Amino acid sequence: MAEFIRFDRITKFYGALCVVENLDLSIAKGEFVSLLGPSGSGKTTLLMMLAGFEQPTSGAILVDGQAVNDVPTHRRDMGVVFQSYALFPHMTVGENIAFPLQMRGLGKAEIAERVTRALDMVQLSTMRERRPSQLSGGQQQRVALARALVFEPRVVLMDEPLGALDKQLREQMQLDIRDLHRRLGLTIVFVTHDQSEALTMSDRVAVFNKGRIEQIGTPRQVYDEPATRFVAEFIGETN
Numbered sequence: 001m002a003e004f005i006r007f008d009r010i011t012k013f014y015g016a017l018c019v020v021e022n023l024d025l026s027i028a029k030g031e032f033v034s035l036l037g038p039s040g041s042g043k044t045t046l047l048m049m050l051a052g053f054e055q056p057t058s059g060a061i062l063v064d065g066q067a068v069n070d071v072p073t074h075r076r077d078m079g080v081v082f083q084s085y086a087l088f089p090h091m092t093v094g095e096n097i098a099f100p101l102q103m104r105g106l107g108k109a110e111i112a113e114r115v116t117r118a119l120d121m122v123q124l125s126t127m128r129e130r131r132p133s134q135l136s137g138g139q140q141q142r143v144a145l146a147r148a149l150v151f152e153p154r155v156v157l158m159d160e161p162l163g164a165l166d167k168q169l170r171e172q173m174q175l176d177i178r179d180l181h182r183r184l185g186l187t188i189v190f191v192t193h194d195q196s197e198a199l200t201m202s203d204r205v206a207v208f209n210k211g212r213i214e215q216i217g218t219p220r221q222v223y224d225e226p227a228t229r230f231v232a233e234f235i236g237e238t239n
């Protein structure tokens with residue numbers, strides 16, 4: 001598969017603390033890659049650098065051959081979803097999704113069309129006029145997903161997006177996200193500390209430990225042939 005996203009010898013320091021160390025990672029177009037590891041192992045920092053919200057101390061990040069830092073934020077063609085999805089409570093679902101489009105000065109007709117398409121993608125068309133408080137947790141998270149998809153990005157970055165949901169909703173959303181990934185041909189980089197979530201959802205899993213990737217492979221490879229003792233122990237833990 002052709003390389004689409006490339007981290008080339010990325011190092012990141014916060015003060016004297018090295019949180020990502022000389023890391024290489026290559027992701028293909030349309031791939032679903034999870035960054036899996038314990039809290040503090042550098043997963044979010046790597047995602048933030050890919051989004052352009054943080055700068056690496058050294059190394060380069062390329063998307064489709066272009067350095068992310070050379071592309072202005074609004075041209076980056078990435079959607080981002082966090083655990084704390086923070087919908088505006090006083091706005092309807094439709095208005096919440098329209099908000100980033102208004103910020104970018106799109107016309108009314110185009111906004112309405114894009115909101116319709118985004119709601120379709122997450123199967124929430126009937127909820128357009130509701131307020132967030134009138135939705136379930138899973139539906140609220142789908143609104144956040146629609147907001148990330150409203151520019152129809154090729155790449156979607158997710159940081160523990162399901163962390164706040166109960167088990168049943170979480171499993172439903174895992175299926176929904178997998179389905180979206182397939183239907184839309186998205187490239188997804190998904191941060192989680194949940195082993196089973198990473199193993200069930202991903203094409204490949206990168207196991208993080210202290211700012212480095214201990215192993216990267218298919219869920220089968222990581223599960224059946226852990227490359228290090230750390231991977232074996234981390235994958236073997238149950239939540």
Ligand code: ADP
Pocket residue numbers: 014019037038039040041042043044045046
């Ligand atoms: P993970 O996502 O794996 O939990 P993070 O990337 O969030 O890990 O954090 C890695 C390390 O970097 C942690 O020790 C964290 O405390 C530290 N860190 C993260 N962001 C900052 C920041 N803005 N300033 C200083 N230290 C930070």
